[in-house]
Amino acid sequence: MKEILVVGGAGYIGSHMCKYLHKNGMTPVVLDNLSYGHRQAVQWGPFYEGEMADTALLKKIFSEHRIEAVMHFAAFCYVGESMQLPLKYYQNNIAATLTLLTEMVEHNILNFIFSSTCATYGEPEQLPLLEDFPQNPINPYGRSKLMMEQILGDLDHAHNLKSVCLRYFNAAGADSEGEIGEDHDPETHLIPLVLQTALGQREKLTIFGSDYPTQDGTCIRDYIHIEDLAQAHHLSLLHLLAGGASKKYNLGNGNGYSILDVIKTAEAVTKKTIPHSYAERRPGDPAALVGSAELIIRELGWKPQFNSLESILQTAWNWHSNHPDGFKDA
Numbered sequence: 001m002k003e004i005l006v007v008g009g010a011g012y013i014g015s016h017m018c019k020y021l022h023k024n025g026m027t028p029v030v031l032d033n034l035s036y037g038h039r040q041a042v043q044w045g046p047f048y049e050g051e052m053a054d055t056a057l058l059k060k061i062f063s064e065h066r067i068e069a070v071m072h073f074a075a076f077c078y079v080g081e082s083m084q085l086p087l088k089y090y091q092n093n094i095a096a097t098l099t100l101l102t103e104m105v106e107h108n109i110l111n112f113i114f115s116s117t118c119a120t121y122g123e124p125e126q127l128p129l130l131e132d133f134p135q136n137p138i139n140p141y142g143r144s145k146l147m148m149e150q151i152l153g154d155l156d157h158a159h160n161l162k163s164v165c166l167r168y169f170n171a172a173g174a175d176s177e178g179e180i181g182e183d184h185d186p187e188t189h190l191i192p193l194v195l196q197t198a199l200g201q202r203e204k205l206t207i208f209g210s211d212y213p214t215q216d217g218t219c220i221r222d223y224i225h226i227e228d229l230a231q232a233h234h235l236s237l238l239h240l241l242a243g244g245a246s247k248k249y250n251l252g253n254g255n256g257y258s259i260l261d262v263i264k265t266a267e268a269v270t271k272k273t274i275p276h277s278y279a280e281r282r283p284g285d286p287a288a289l290v291g292s293a294e295l296i297i298r299e300l301g302w303k304p305q306f307n308s309l310e311s312i313l314q315t316a317w318n319w320h321s322n323h324p325d326g327f328k329d330a
């Protein structure tokens with residue numbers, strides 16, 4: 001079985017990726033410091049607890065396993081926090097990642113799947129976003145990801161390190177078999193907060209901004225199901241393992257939903273009322289982000305299976321309603 005190092009494999013996206021790799025005959029070797037991840041979410045391969053910037057630990061992992069590629073899910077990802085604590089973001093998302101990449105080059109492991117983001121585009125001039133549109137991020141989170149994309153270009157040139165940068169739109173939903181799901185502490189993402197409100201764990205949802213230049217005044221995002229994300233990573237991995245060139249792809253569904261659309265659809269799925277009120281805009285938020293994934297569909301044959309907002313919310317609701325305390329009762 002091919003061994004793939006999944007850094008951040010105990011987290012939300014990383015753990016769904018590990019399950020997907022295992023289902024497809026590969027062994028995910030997880031490295032995670034459990035700062036945000038959950039030990040209970042590591043179920044499909046060996047686990048190393050520690051830092052991706054720990055050179056000695058990386059050397060140990062690379063000597064104990066024949067790692068053929070590395071997937072990196074261990075970045076910090078909160079736009080709002082990145083505005084307050086930019087050093088935290090640059091330290092982890094860039095400096096620590098460079099240690100990981102240095103050890104990869106040292107050990108001649110030259111295939112890398114990188115979690116990039118639609119936040120690298122900043123405030124788009126035109127929608128849906130295509131891969132070659134200008135990238136002018138408006139928050140440190142997006143800037144840290146764009147810098148890494150640029151660094152990966154240099155590493156390809158200098159060291160033949162091949163990468164696929166996947167620019168996610170809004171990852172959401174949960175494992176369709178209900179084994180794992182989203183559990184952040186603190187939770188800041190829209191869909192889990194909406195569903196926690198439906199469960200009565202929160203009194204109401206606060207909508208950040210009611211005066212955006214969108215149809216209903218709230219921000220528009222393109223939500224993509226976690227298993228569709230995993231499928232795209234697996235196809236990207238196969239592309240690199242077959243000797244393919246470095247690539248950058250958008251991962252969105254091409255459909256934008258406002259926050260009010262999400263609330264309305266969540267009310268239909270959960271059959272609960274979701275009380276909400278409005279507050280100031282959250283600094284660093286673009287008004288609308290919608291991506292076209294035509295390129296990865298065409299080049300790698302990506303076929304999203306859960307591309308309706310209902311199916312995304314339904315799988316997320318199955319997880320949240322069965323595990324109201326997240327992994328504590330998994």
Ligand code: UDP
Nearest residue numbers: 079188189190191193206207208219282285
């Ligand atoms: N949002 C909101 N209330 C919340 C959390 C998020 O109005 O309690 C909004 C947020 O401002 C953004 C959208 O929901 O417009 C999606 O935010 P999220 O943090 O889920 O993902 P992001 O787009 O920042 O990656």
